[in-house]
Amino acid sequence: MTMTKRQTLFFAPTNKRLARVIDTTSPTAFRRSVQTIKRGGVTLKEKRALVLAQNRARAQLNRRNLSQNERKQFTMISRMRLPKITRR
DSSP: OOOOOOOOOOOOSSSSHHHHHOSOOOOOOOOHHHHHHHHHOOOOHHHHHHHHHHHHHHTTOOOSSOOOHHHHHHHHHHHOOOOOOOOO
């Protein structure tokens, strides 16, 4: 019986372009990332990457040593509406 390693939310990016575009340092930066992706049409892969970024922000809220400002920013990112898939 072998134990398998569970993958966490925080793993290396699988798509370098999306890793460069999506920024979760602030709600404004995340909004700008969404607008950049939305400009060319949203694919399923891009939507998944945005959802993953939001899930990471939600996971950060479980940390105890966040400042009030960081907590507020991660909350805003996790509540933001994401665009629909418009491209195949």
